Amino acid sequence: MRSILLYANEDSGTIDRVEAALNLAGAFNAHLHCLQMITPDTFVAMDPFGGVYPMFDLLEDMREREAKNKQEIDAKLQRADAPRTWITGTRYPRSSALDRMALVDLTIVSIPQKDELGDRPPPPARLATQSNTPVLAIAPGGTRFDAHGNAMVAWNGSAEAARALCAAVPLLSRAENVTIVHIEEAKPHALSPTDAAEYLGYYEIRSDIREVARSDRITSDVLAEAAALADASYIVMGAYGHARLQERIFGGVTQALSTNSNVSLFMAH
Numbered sequence: 001m002r003s004i005l006l007y008a009n010e011d012s013g014t015i016d017r018v019e020a021a022l023n024l025a026g027a028f029n030a031h032l033h034c035l036q037m038i039t040p041d042t043f044v045a046m047d048p049f050g051g052v053y054p055m056f057d058l059l060e061d062m063r064e065r066e067a068k069n070k071q072e073i074d075a076k077l078q079r080a081d082a083p084r085t086w087i088t089g090t091r092y093p094r095s096s097a098l099d100r101m102a103l104v105d106l107t108i109v110s111i112p113q114k115d116e117l118g119d120r121p122p123p124p125a126r127l128a129t130q131s132n133t134p135v136l137a138i139a140p141g142g143t144r145f146d147a148h149g150n151a152m153v154a155w156n157g158s159a160e161a162a163r164a165l166c167a168a169v170p171l172l173s174r175a176e177n178v179t180i181v182h183i184e185e186a187k188p189h190a191l192s193p194t195d196a197a198e199y200l201g202y203y204e205i206r207s208d209i210r211e212v213a214r215s216d217r218i219t220s221d222v223l224a225e226a227a228a229l230a231d232a233s234y235i236v237m238g239a240y241g242h243a244r245l246q247e248r249i250f251g252g253v254t255q256a257l258s259t260n261s262n263v264s265l266f267m268a269h
Helices: 014-028 056-079 093-101 124-129 159-167 193-201 219-229 244-250 253-260
Strands: 003-007 031-037 044-046 052-054 084-089 106-110 135-138 150-155 178-183 208-212 232-238 264-268
Touching (some): 003 014, 014 106, 014 135, 056 084, 093 106, 106 124, 124 135, 124 264, 150 159, 150 193, 150 219, 159 193, 159 232, 178 219, 193 208, 219 253, 232 253
Parallel strands (some): 003 106, 031 084, 106 135, 150 232
Antiparallel strands (some): 044 052, 135 264
């Protein structure tokens, strides 16, 4: 992981994202690409007769705030001697991130807070499903992300879980401990947790398997509890192991964890 994209706009998760980026930059000697974008239609008002009026005062205020935010982040990166490039402009952060993700090894965003779900931050699960690049979603105010801390793999044997595991190998190789958590299913996938542990073994990554019996509890709650028991710094998981339409209607693990996790998520689709 030598090239990392960092979402650098100001929000409730900015400080935690920057700390995670510095942690990874130090662990992998990586170059940080700091993405800072202003959404254009945020500063446009419409009257009842269909007139459109740009709100220049608000736009200028936002530009000043983001300029100050950039200055503070850059000073912190400079003190850490972190190689960096700034990407700024007036575009939608999600589309800008997707454009840039094609040539980076990892993208760092945040698990959105409730008051930010409809706001500007790129949704981590959607980024993971629309790009071949894995996404690290940092939990603001949650468990501190540490590349050298304990890691948990949420394993269900799906193709998405397998891709996430493969993509996470560089990170897992630096973890203190790796725990593979498998919740028994009525119709198990072809790939077992033993297969996952064997794959990690090829990279000399030792892992422990924890089997959890199927219960009436919500799967995301079971995984959150398992992460706490493993003292995990982050969870490796596949994004949308079931059909996305099904998850949107009935809810699912990806939807629940990517909007309400206390532990950072390493996701791939």
